[in-house]
Amino acid sequence: MKKIVDLIIEELTPAFEACGYDRQYIRVTRSNRPDLCEYQCNGAMAAAKAYKKKPIEIAGEVADRAKASRMFSEIGAVAPGFINIRLDPAYLSEYVSAVFADGKYGLETAGRPETIIVDYGGANVAKPLHVGHLRSAVIGESMKRIGRYMGHHVIGDVHLGDWGLQMGLIIEELRDRQPDLPYFDEDFEGEFPSEPPFTISELEEIYPAASEKSKKDEAFRERAQQATLKLQSGYAPFRAVWDHIMSVSLADLKKNYANLNVSFDLWKGESDAQAYIPGLIADLTDKGLAYESEGALVVDIAKEGDAKEYPPCIVRKSDGAALYATSDLATLIEREKDFSPDRYIYVVDKRQELHFIQVFRVAKKAGIVREETPMAFLGFGTMNSKDGGPFKTRDGGVMRLETLMQEIVKEVYKKIEEKQKVPEAERQRTAEIIGLAALKYGDLSNQATKDYVFDIDRFISFEGNTGPHIQYTIVRIKSILDKYGPGAAAGEILPACSGTEKELQLKICGFSEAVESAFFETAPHKICQYMAAVADAFNDFYQENKILAEEDKERQAGWIRLITLAKDILNTCMDLLGMDSPEHM
Ligand code: ARG
Numbered sequence: 204m205k206k207i208v209d210l211i212i213e214e215l216t217p218a219f220e221a222c223g224y225d226r227q228y229i230r231v232t233r234s235n236r237p238d239l240c241e242y243q244c245n246g247a248m249a250a251a252k253a254y255k256k257k258p259i260e261i262a263g264e265v266a267d268r269a270k271a272s273r274m275f276s277e278i279g280a281v282a283p284g285f286i287n288i289r290l291d292p293a294y295l296s297e298y299v300s301a302v303f304a305d306g307k308y309g310l311e312t313a314g315r316p317e318t319i320i321v322d323y324g325g326a327n328v329a330k331p332l333h334v335g336h337l338r339s340a341v342i343g344e345s346m347k348r349i350g351r352y353m354g355h356h357v358i359g360d361v362h363l364g365d366w367g368l369q370m371g372l373i374i375e376e377l378r379d380r381q382p383d384l385p386y387f388d389e390d391f392e393g394e395f396p397s398e399p400p401f402t403i404s405e406l407e408e409i410y411p412a413a414s415e416k417s418k419k420d421e422a423f424r425e426r427a428q429q430a431t432l433k434l435q436s437g438y439a440p441f442r443a444v445w446d447h448i449m450s451v452s453l454a455d456l457k458k459n460y461a462n463l464n465v466s467f468d469l470w471k472g473e474s475d476a477q478a479y480i481p482g483l484i485a486d487l488t489d490k491g492l493a494y495e496s497e498g499a500l501v502v503d504i505a506k507e508g509d510a511k512e513y514p515p516c517i518v519r520k521s522d523g524a525a526l527y528a529t530s531d532l533a534t535l536i537e538r539e540k541d542f543s544p545d546r547y548i549y550v551v552d553k554r555q556e557l558h559f560i561q562v563f564r565v566a567k568k569a570g571i572v573r574e575e576t577p578m579a580f581l582g583f584g585t586m587n588s589k590d591g592g593p594f595k596t597r598d599g600g601v602m603r604l605e606t607l608m609q610e611i612v613k614e615v616y617k618k619i620e621e622k623q624k625v626p627e628a629e630r631q632r633t634a635e636i637i638g639l640a641a642l643k644y645g646d647l648s649n650q651a652t653k654d655y656v657f658d659i660d661r662f663i664s665f666e667g668n669t670g671p672h673i674q675y676t677i678v679r680i681k682s683i684l685d686k687y688g689p690g691a692a693a694g695e696i697l698p699a700c701s702g703t704e705k706e707l708q709l710k711i712c713g714f715s716e717a718v719e720s721a722f723f724e725t726a727p728h729k730i731c732q733y734m735a736a737v738a739d740a741f742n743d744f745y746q747e748n749k750i751l752a753e754e755d756k757e758r759q760a761g762w763i764r765l766i767t768l769a770k771d772i773l774n775t776c777m778d779l780l781g782m783d784s785p786e787h788m
Contacts, residue, residue, distance in 0.1 A: 204301060204309040207712050208232065211242055211274070211288065218268035224250050224261065231288075233713065240277075240287035241709055247284040258284020292698035292705060299696040299708045303768045308775065310715040312354030317545035319357045320538055321347045324460065324467060325551060327364035328452045329373055329410050332459050332604045334594050334657075335552070338583045341646050343550035344465040344781045345727040346581065350548075352779055353722050358542060361460075363472030365449060366530065369410060371431030374444050375423060376413035377401070386440040395440070399447035403455045406448065432524075435477070459604060464639060464781045476533035480525050483533050483571075484518065492569055493518060504564040516561035531562045535571050546577045548725060553582030553652055581725045584654035586646070594657050612638040615663050615671075625787045633785040637663070637671050640782040644670025647780055648731040668735050670782060673773060676738040677784040679745070680770040686751055687763055696768070697761035703744040704762075707769060710740040714772055718779070727780060734776045741769050 205213075208231045216226045228250040234243045247262035254261065262280035269278050269286075277289040302309040323343020326332050343359065350357040377400065378387045384400055385391040401409060417424040434441040453470065460466065484500065487493035493500050498521030505513050518529045525533075538544060549559055559580040566572040588594045594602060616634040619625045625633045645662035649655040661667065665675045699705035717733035720726065750766070753759040777784055 204305055204311065204715070206309070206715055207290075207298060208242065208716070210298075211244070214272055214274050215244060215246070215265065215269055215286075218265045219246065219250075221268055222261070222264045224254065224265070228253070233709075233716075234287070237706060239281075241290055242288040244286040244288065245284070247280070247286065251284060262286045290709075292700075295705065295708050295712075296696045296698040299711055299765070299768070302711060302714070303696055303764060307352070308714045308768075308772055309712070310352070310718055312352075317355045318542055319350050319355050319546045319548065320542065320544045321350070321357060321359050321548045321550065322362050323347075323359065323548075323550035324361035324465070325364065326361065326456055327367070327369065328456070328472070329369050329406055329448050330364075331407055331410075332456060334586055334602055334604060334607055337463075337604055337607075337642075338586060338646055338651075339550050339552070340460060340463055340465045341643050341781065342581065342583055342651050342727060343548075344463075345647060345730075345779060346548055346550065346722075346725060348779045348781060349718060349722045349727065349730070352718060352775075358469060358544075359467045360469040360471050360538075361456075361467040362534070363456075363470070363474075365472035366435065366474045366477065368427060368431050369414075370434055370441075370445055370448065371427035371429070372413035372417055373406070373409055373448060374430040374434065374441055375426045376409050376416065377444065380409075386444050391440070395443040399451050400444075401447070401451065403451050406451055462608060462639075463604075463643075464783070471534070471537075473530045473534070476530045476537060477525075479533035479536040480529055483529065483536060487518060487565075487569055490569060492565075497521065502565050502568070504561050504568070506564070513557070513560060513564075516565050518565070528558060528562050528565070531558075532565060532569075532571065535562075535566050539571060544576065546579070547572075548579045548581055550581045550583065553584060556580060556582050579725055581651055583651040584649075587654055587656050589656055589658055608638065608642070611642055611659060611663065614638075614659060615641065618663065619788065622788075625785070629785070629787065633787065636783050636785045637674060637788070640670030640674055640777070640784075642670075643780060643782050644673070644731060647727045648735075650726065650728050665788070668731075671788070673734050673738050673777065674782075674784040675788050676741055677770055677773050677777075678786070678788045680741065680766050680773075681786070683745075683750055684763065684767060684770070687759075691760040691763035692767075694760065694764060696765050697758060700758075701744075701747060703740070703747045704765070707737075707740040707744045707765065710737045711765075711768060711772060714776075717776075721779075730776050730779055734773055737769055737773055737776075741766065 211231045212229050215229055219226055219229055229244060229246040230249065231242055231244045234240045247258040247265065250261050251258040259280055259282055262284045266278050266280045266286050269275065273291055274294050275288055276291040279287055281287055321343050323339045324336065325339050326336050347357050347359045377384065381400060385393065385395060417427055430441060434445055487502060492502050496515065499517050500519035501515040501517050503515045516528050517526055518532065520526060551559065563578045567574055572578065586594045612634045615638045616630060619630055619633060641662040645657065648668060662669055663671055665671045696708070699708055713733060717729055721729040748762065750759065750762050753762065774784060
């Protein structure tokens with residue numbers, strides 16, 4: 204379906220042209236002053252320069268011409284040259300009826316579906332998933348879902364950090380603890396055990412212990428580095444330990460992500476890219492892009508017109524080791540080979556921006572990725588605690604995601620226990636659903652690039668701009684619908700007879716625009732803003748109209764359809780952001 208703003212533009216075009224003005228000047232936006240108008244056309248301001256007339260004159264002429272249209276109940280020019288518009292209630296309700304009947308609430312899906320890779324999650328294997336990875340998972344998951352809803356073929360890749368020094372640290376720590384394991388016997392020739400030599404809780408303890416040790420014990424650190432190199436060059440016993448580390452921590456990671464309602468199509472990692480590195484280096488060298496600088500191999504990325512100076516991208520260190528950038532470039536080779544994507548979206552901490560500028564530029568320069576393929580870096584800010592610094596536990600450590608979730612769920616549980624609205628058997632599950640929405644909405648309602656403060660009391664509140672508030676609104680609508688019973692499902696949305704009803708209808712019409720801008724601007728917070736606006740509009744409408752007590756049965760049935768539509772749209776938005784809503788609250 205066409206968007207209302209576009210339909211208004213179409214409607215105004217003949218009026219503009221009849222008055223002698225070019226249609227290219229017409230601009231229509233939703234007004235943010237509902238007391239003055241619903242939509243605003245500011246085309247006269249732009250046309251004024253071209254036609255050397257006062258904007259108000261142009262606006263007046265056009266508004267007079269357009270008055271006859273049945274689309275508008277009010278159209279008039281106001282100083283300095285805006286055209287203020289209100290929609291005719293019958294026109295609006297017809298449009299909303301069409302939205303109600305449309306499977307995607309008026310959204311037109313992509314005419315040419317793209318293959319899009321979203322690189323998010325980025326957990327580091329064998330290190331606990333901490334709050335630093337939370338944002339990537341939450342934001343990336345929503346971008347994946349929004350892209351799919353738009354009709355694209357979106358592939359989510361977790362891109363694990365599974366090839367770094369942590370592996371050598373674990374191997375050497377394991378050697379110190381269990382020197383008799385066959386992996387450490389150079390003469391061992393049998394088959395390595397299929398059972399891992401550790402459980403997930405042991406593994407979670409081994410890594411921090413090894414990491415601590417390496418800070419104090421230089422010989423140990425040296426051994427860990429050697430072990431990492433040995434693993435990377437394919438030494439079979441270490442590869443066998445690595446396989447164990449991977450299987451044990453992947454099972455745990457999958458569980459953690461599932462608890463966040465986050466899932467990936469690809470569980471690839473840095474290790475998968477290694478096979479492409481020799482070819483990459485040869486290619487960069489053959490093309491004359493890579494050159495030696497202080498022993499390292501580098502590629503220049505500076506471009507004419509750059510506002511700042513960009514250092515060259517190092518693709519090989521002087522000791523011959525590959526780097527983070529090398530592995531990201533090699534990963535692109537694999538992705539191009541497997542999927543030839545039309546677009547990339549990377550959801551990573553914004554402190555890694557320079558790294559991605561370097562990687563993207565080298566990829567294009569070397570022809571790994573086509574020049575016209577958009578590569579978006581969605582860099583996000585830090586989650587801070589109330590006292591200002593980055594989020595920590597009470598004892599100052601980095602908080603694990605699991606612990607954080609448990610705390611939120613515990614708080615929500617207390618709250619719903621007090622309220623006594625949720626049957627006891629549902630309480631735990633309900634607390635989990637609400638807790639997750641509290642956490643995700645608390646994150647997603649902020650512009651991703653900005654830092655935000657983790658404020659559990661605010662996030663779990665049923666009032667204000669929170670996830671639970673949206674859920675509460677959905678639950679409230681469901682309860683009205685349950686009380687009303689079946690019988691109003693099919694039929695038209697009726698012309699609004701009050702301001703709050705019309706406002707709700709107008710908000711409903713904004714769905715497609717909200718989803719599109721969230722997608723094109725890689726800005727999931729636009730969907731939060733939209734949901735909050737729909738929820739507010741519903742709540743105002745509900746305050747003013749006693750739906751269940753309404754005596755005019757036809758009007759009542761129209762309202763039931765309208766709030767059903769509001770609920771369905773809110774639920775769809777929740778789903779786009781990876782959240783659910785409970786049955787009771
Ligand atoms: N593992 C990395 C980290 O924890 C994030 C990976 C992001 N994705 C990428 N393609 N580099 O910082």
